[in-house]
Amino acid sequence: MSLKTVLRGCGAFLPDQVLTNEELSKRVDTSDEWIRERTGIRERHIASEGELTSDLATHAAQAALDNAGLKASDIDLIIVATTTPDLTFPSTAAIVQAKLGAGAGAAFDVQAVCSGFIYALSTAEKFLISGQHKRALVIGAETFSRILDWEDRGTCVLFGDGAGAFVLEAVDEADEGERGIKASYMRCDGRLVDLLYVDGGVSSTGTIGHVRMQGNKVFREAVTRISQAMVAVCEEAKTPVTDIDWFVPHQANERIIHGVVKKLNLRSDQVISTIAGQGNTSAASIPLAYCAGVADGRIKTGDLVLFEAMGGGLTWGAALMRA
CATH class of the missing domain: 3.40.47.10 (Thiolase/Chalcone synthase)
Structure with a gap:
């Protein structure tokens, strides 16, 4: 049987705290006009103290599972793309697996910075079409605010925190039409x-x-x-x-x-x-x-x-x- 990978559901999560350009201009030499003209950014979400990358990832993953009509126990592969892991080790994916109660499937992180989700999506797809795994959670999650120099207006104005997730499933090539x-x-x-x-x-x-x-x-x-x-x-x-x-x-x-x-x-x-x-x-x-x-x-x-x-x-x- 020849397999392909289809998207079953997606989920998103953003921290409650919002940092506007106006608020940022009180911390660094910049302005709303300067930021908007150069980047198009108006505001960004910032993780609160104690709010971890794995927390954001877990919220997004649960939303994706709900959207797909699946349970965490239906997942046998979790890949988290992140540059801002909770710990040096273990992987953020392992922590997310535990928080979701997903059981003992494979779980690991991918580090390709802003390209991380593309890398993780491609990696998951290869595992799924090989038949080695059936369903995967692919998550992009960042608390990028934790690695910013808040005195460098060339970088600190650009980034925000958040997480998004896809639920992918391996299906027969003949099923699901062109999906x-x-x-x-x-x-x-x-x-x-x-x-x-x-x-x-x-x-x-x-x-x-x-x-x-x-x-x-x-x-x-x-x-x-x-x-x-x-x-x-x-x-x-x-x-x-x-x-x-x-x-x-x-x-x-x-x-x-x-x-x-x-x-x-x-x-x-x-x-x-x-x-x-x-x-x-x-x-x-x-x-x-x-x-x-x-x-x-x-x-x-x-x-x-x-x-x-x-x-x-x-x-x-x-x-x-x-x-």
């Missing part, structure tokens, strides 16, 4: 590490560190590499980019999204954007945006959806899915 993940594409160029990184770590400094970014250089790389990944994944699926119904990008910067849309001749009304109210939530941004599109009725069963992301590493990638 399912069609293709995925992942790349990394480690020579570009210094464009976006954290200046701390277990084996280097013994500290958490803070995000450091060469913003202009990242922007120049982003449009080219993201567009290339989108074209590549559509070519693999033998589908023209212009055939997609919805474009769900990583919510990094509104100008990057507009640049990709223009480069690939997409329409602005095809874009699912949550950046104004959430900022860049790193690995959580794609599932959060997808869930928003489903919740407001734009994304419907059978729609062709294209995802993309780029993050520190530099990593980048794309995935094509029929909802």
Whole structure:
């Protein structure tokens, strides 16, 4: 039997605490106008003290399970994409598994920064179509506010906290019509590490560190590499980019999204954007945006959806899915 991977449900969670541009301007030399003009961000959600990445992930995962009409015990694979784990070890996925009461399936984390959800989605799909696992929770979750330098206006204005999750299931290729993940594409160029990184770590400094970014250089790389990944994944699926119904990008910067849309001749009304109210939530941004599109009725069963992301590493990638 030939298998494919279909999406059964999605879920999202954002912390209650909201940090607006106006409030941020009291902490760092910036303004609402400066931030909006350069990024499109109006506000972002910030995890409260004691609110962990695993907490956000668990809430999103439970919402996805509820949306799919499934129980945690139905899941035999959990992959969490995160740059901000609860602990050095064990994995945040292991902690989420316990909090959900999911039982002893496989659970591990993926670290590809903002591209993490694409990496996790592709990894889960490979496990599922191999027949090794039946149902997977793929979660992007971040408390990115914990690694920000709140005196660096070039980075602290960009990021927020949140989590989003997909429930995926392996089914017979002949079932579910055209639904399912069609293709995925992942790349990394480690020579570009210094464009976006954290200046701390277990084996280097013994500290958490803070995000450091060469913003202009990242922007120049982003449009080219993201567009290339989108074209590549559509070519693999033998589908023209212009055939997609919805474009769900990583919510990094509104100008990057507009640049990709223009480069690939997409329409602005095809874009699912949550950046104004959430900022860049790193690995959580794609599932959060997808869930928003489903919740407001734009994304419907059978729609062709294209995802993309780029993050520190530099990593980048794309995935094509029929909802």
